[in-house]
Amino acid sequence: FAVEAQRGLGLAMMRVLGFDFERGRLDVSAHPFCGGADNDVRITTHYDEADFARAFMGVMHETGHALYEQGRPQAYIHQPVGQARSMSVHESQSLLMEMQACRSREFITFAAPKMREAFGGSGPAWEAEAILRHYTQVKRGFIRIEADEATYPAHIILRYRLEKAMIGGDLALADLPGAWNDGMQELLGITPPNDRVGCLQDIHWPSGGWGYFPTYTLGAMTAAQLFDAAKRADGDVLPGIARGDFGPVVRWLRSNIHEQGSLHETDDLLTRATGRPLDASVFITHLRRRYLGEE
Secondary structure, eight states, X not given: OOHHHHHHHHHHHHHHHTOOGGGEEEEEOSSOOEEEETTEEEEEEOOOTTOHHHHHHHHHHHHHHHHHHHHSOGGGTTSGGGSOOOHHHHHHHHHIIIIIITTSHHHHHHHHHHHHHHHTOOSGGGSHHHHXXXXXXXXXXXXXXXXXXXXXXXXXXXXXXXHHHHHTTSSOGGGHHHHHHHHHHHHHXXXXXXXXXXXTSOSTTTTTOXXXXXXXXXXXXXXXXXXXXXXXXXXXXXXXXXXXXXXXXXXXXXXXXXXXXXXXXXXXXXXXXXXSSOOHHHHHHHHHHHXXXXX
């Protein structure tokens, strides 16, 4: 999968999602991220010529972050009230695009022909159903950033338990590798063969990012609740995604999240947007529908 073909597909899908290339760009890095400055939002991805699927969804994820940054209120862009509300809200915007919208049957049905065209693919493996199955498979693994949305919370629960124990003085640093391995066995039924794919895989603790991990699962829960509210508010959200029109969902996010900046506390922001505080049952219902076929 040639890098230029992957880049071209990613750029095309960024336009579909609503990224403003007059105020941002796509580049390459070892690990994907969203950064830049006010009205100059830069996202990156990492390409693998043996597997286009990961970079593709990585771009969708970072575009979600970028849309939040590009949608902040221009009148207050340089003031505290014009900043993003919190990291859990920021993660909700990236996960809403990647997990809720872009792993939906509607989006994959739209994107599959674009993928075939970009890479010259043909045959059953390139049909929308096969691609959807690839993007919604569940598999236990050692690496957090490679985990699917069903097993990902287990990785976060482990890290939360361990950092809480270390901060509280109940777990010595020297005992972390063993506690990590025990936790992985308890939560996922697997034991890392070494610390590289165990307790040393993340940059958060060495770089001082203590207490950050929960924002990922809080973001996933928030994303599910926001996407559910958007669909209830506008019946054209899913039909729009199916035809490659993200206008309905992005307009809803602009009005209810992006343009609100930091005006409201996170709980108040979510209640105003969805009618209730953060509720894990919405995320659980989403997982049951997608992976167990429950209605």
